[in-house]
Amino acid sequence: MNDPVPATGRQFEIAHGAARAVVTEVGAALRAFEVGGVPYSETYGPDEQPPSAAGAVLVPWPNRVADGHWTLDGEPQQLALSEPARHNAIHGLLRHAPWRLVEHAESTVVLHAMVVAQPGWPVPLLTSIGYTLDDDGLTVTHTVENLGARATPFGVGVHPYPRAGHAETDDCVLRLAASSVLPVDPERLLPTRPPRALQGDEIEFRTGRRLAGVLLDTAFGGAAPAPDDPRERIRHTLTDPTGHGVELWADPVFKWVQVYTADDFPGRGRAVAIEPMTCPPAALNSGEDLLVLQPGETWIASWGLRPL
Template identity: 75%
Template sequence: MHDPLPATGRQFEITFDSARAVITEFGAALRVFEVDGVPHTETFDADRLPPSASGSVLVPWPNRVADGHWHLHGESQQLALTEPDKNNAIHGLLRHAPWQVVEHSASALVLQATVAAQPGWPVPLLTSIGYALDEQGLTVTHTVENLGGKPVPFGVGVHPYLRAGEADTDECTLRLAASTVLPVDPERLLPVRPARSLEGDEVDFRSGRKLEGVWLDTAFGGATPAPDDPEELVRHSLTRPDGHGVQLWADPVFKWVQVYTSAEYPDRGGRVIAIEPMTCPPDALNSGTDLLTLQPGEAWTAHWGLKRI
């Protein structure tokens, strides 16, 4: 008889010097990231499903698909409505699936899962996620491979809730490397118009803005590296009043970032903020905006990460 598993399965810890991360078996979610014992992501109990998709891996699409309906090669596809109150399919197909360990060392972990052909998604995919700690912080590596016989579009995202240590979210400053915002229907959070420029907009966070009184469930686009960035990475950050906090960096393929503020996170006083890098916007399976495409047998790789600043 096996010992009972927590709701999120086995817990995989990696460490490097004073940095520590914990990843779940079911969903491959980032449950902990801390440095010197200071948290830089929100955490949750291992025996509780990730609240509000905390730390989740969003494959083969991030965010929402309107009515769960889209077309592939002219054929109608119907996904399960996993956000029934809004009549949407949300956040991909692997949030609660078991992921298999491919590699686990003291400072690195690689997990792998298959997106099986199924109603609404007829082309199988093999995907992996690698978490690695070093002196720079946490690096996350995604791969997606088309196992089927036809080309398939896809997108990738993740759903970390960031923390600037012990500072209250309202005291923190948010900076985003995004130049557009996507107008959405406030009831279903689906796009209603093309993305618009942030020039002069109240939700322009490029120069940083304190979060007190700011509520967001918003997709930002046009995320690009700064012209003088030697690594050519997209960089978003959450910092406390002394200027220290956490930076989320990503390869330029992560052109979008969803930002979500909430006062309903278990065991956390005050508000929390999710900063979610995405390769495409909400409902991209229908709009086609920034969708990636894999030919049969082709694989794709990209990276993002977290570092203390």
């Protein structure tokens, strides 16, 4: 008799020196990332459903679509309401899908998945994700290819829960390379007005704000590399009281970052998600920062985690 398959499918482990990461078959999610036994992302068991969307790949849109409704070339589209309590479609179409393994080497794993033409999404897409460990940490590379006969808008995001080693989340300092925030309805978490500049205590996120007492489920925009960054990377950081922790870097196309403070992450309690996104919530309707793929065209971009 074959052994039972974990809830998250097969587990693909990669390693480089003292670094180790585990990626799941279902959802192609990052389940663990550590260096020398020190955790730099929250983890969970292979038989557990990813808590609070941990590690989820958000394709072909991140965050929420109000009522699951949008239009393509004037044609109404109706997505399944995957967040029924708020009457929204949320986090794309591949969170619970099995991804196909196409490469698994010592320090690299690559998986593919199809976004098939379906109700609410008429254009087929081939998407892949590659996880690679090297001396600099973990690099995650996304590709999306339009297999259809018409252009389509889309967005990409991911839902990691970085952690600053063994430090308690409330003792950590979060710094964001963002300049604006998107106001939302607190009940449905949908935008209520255009992005606005950071104000009040929000400005502290630019230089670093301690997370004790901070509650967030917030989209920050205007994320951009520092003018003098030699690699032209957006850089968000989560650090402990000694200044050590983790950097989440991203290519400039990831202009948005959703930050979510979860108080009940299994086995951890207080945890924080730092989610790079190419577009804000509800972008399929607002059009803000949506990417567009022509037939046969391929898009590629990367982000990563680097211990500090």
